[in-house]
Amino acid sequence: MKILAFDTSSEYCSVALLLERDLLGEEVLAGQRHSELVLPMVSRILDESGLTLVQLDGIAFGSGPGSFTGLRIACGIAQGLAFGAGLPVIGIGTLEALAQQAGGTQVITALDARMHEIYHAAYRKGLDGWQAVSEPILCLPQNAPPLQEQDWTGCGSGFDMYPTVLRKRYEGYLNHIISGVRPDARAMTQLAAPRFARGQGLDPADAAPLYIRNKVALKEKER
Numbered sequence: 001m002k003i004l005a006f007d008t009s010s011e012y013c014s015v016a017l018l019l020e021r022d023l024l025g026e027e028v029l030a031g032q033r034h035s036e037l038v039l040p041m042v043s044r045i046l047d048e049s050g051l052t053l054v055q056l057d058g059i060a061f062g063s064g065p066g067s068f069t070g071l072r073i074a075c076g077i078a079q080g081l082a083f084g085a086g087l088p089v090i091g092i093g094t095l096e097a098l099a100q101q102a103g104g105t106q107v108i109t110a111l112d113a114r115m116h117e118i119y120h121a122a123y124r125k126g127l128d129g130w131q132a133v134s135e136p137i138l139c140l141p142q143n144a145p146p147l148q149e150q151d152w153t154g155c156g157s158g159f160d161m162y163p164t165v166l167r168k169r170y171e172g173y174l175n176h177i178i179s180g181v182r183p184d185a186r187a188m189t190q191l192a193a194p195r196f197a198r199g200q201g202l203d204p205a206d207a208a209p210l211y212i213r214n215k216v217a218l219k220e221k222e223r
Contacts, residue, residue, distance in 0.1 A: 001196055002056045004081075005188040006042065008034040008074045009066025009094045010111075010157070012182055015041040017049055018189035024048060025186040034073050042081070053085035058201045060192035062183050063091025064210035065111065065119040065136060071209035079204040088201025090192045093210060094183040095121040095136050095156070101187045102155045102178055106133075108147070110158025110166065111183075113138055118158035119212060120144050129194065138212045141165040147173050155181040 003018040013030035015038065016023060024045050030037050046052065061078040064071045075091070082089045099107040104125075111119040118141050122134035134145045141162040152170065155178040159166055163177060195201070 001058075001193040002051065003058055003060055003189045003192050003196060004042065004046075004053070004056055005060035005062075005092070005185040005192060006038055006074060006077070007062030007094070007097070007183050007185045007188060008038055008070040009062045009064060009183050010070065013037050013041065014183075014185040015045050016185035016189045017045045017051075018193055019049060019051075023186055023189065025184075027184065034070055038073065038077060053081060053087065056085070056087060058082075058088045058090060058192065058196040059085075060090045060092050060185075060188050061207070062094050062097065062185070062188060063208070064094055065113070065138070065212040066094050066183065068211065071211065075207050075209045079207050082204040082207075087204075088196065089204050089207045090195050090201055091207055091210065092188040092191050093121075093136060095119060096123060096130055096132075096191060097183045097187040098156045098181055099123040099125075099130050100191055101181050101184060102153050104153045106149065106152045108144075108152050108154045108166075108170065108174065110141070110144070110154065110156045110162075112157040112161045113213060116140065117213075118144070118162065120158065122147055122152070129191070136210070136212060142169060144169050149173070151175055153178060155179075157182060
């Protein structure tokens with residue numbers, strides 16, 4: 001499979017290209033410049049591979065949760081590129097991408113959602129890939145969903161921001177925390193490839209971000 005993926009859900013912008021067993025990738029600290037940077041990054045990685053869009057099998061994008069603006073950028077660019085090249089698309093959850101990067105078979109993922117909250121999910125790896133033990137939700141760190149099994153790994157900016165609270169919440173269940181893990185397009189190509197192979201790609205018109213939160217700031221009375 002030849003899969004292009006990009007993620008603009010955080011302050012970083014990443015692009016990756018899976019070529020059967022080879023994986024090319026680029027990541028930059030974008031700040032608020034994702035819309036300026038992502039297409040030139042796509043062009044560079046395609047030039048490096050010697051391929052054009054129409055030679056790919058599909059396009060994947062980081063669907064969320066994450067920055068509202070970033071998710072819209074990734075989804076819109078995926079739709080535009082896929083329409084032009086006649087390709088299917090797949091949105092890859094940012095929390096599942098964290099699990100893919102963490103290694104191991106049981107991973108609790110958490111992203112800083114601001115406003116003292118986190119985006120949270122827990123995954124277990126099986127023969128068919130990652131299965132959600134706890135589906136993606138928005139919650140306070142101290143209210144993260146309980147888990148029954150032991151031997152979990154934690155990762156993501158939520159753990160970086162609230163390590164003490166989450167360690168206490170999962171005391172006896174959490175083996176260790178991996179710091180500095182963020183959503184990355186390389187992991188997204190790996191997750192997308194078997195789904196494209198199973199024919200699960202979508203028409204670009206059906207692609208959509210996964211927001212979870214429906215507001216981006218606290219009202220004055222909530223502060």
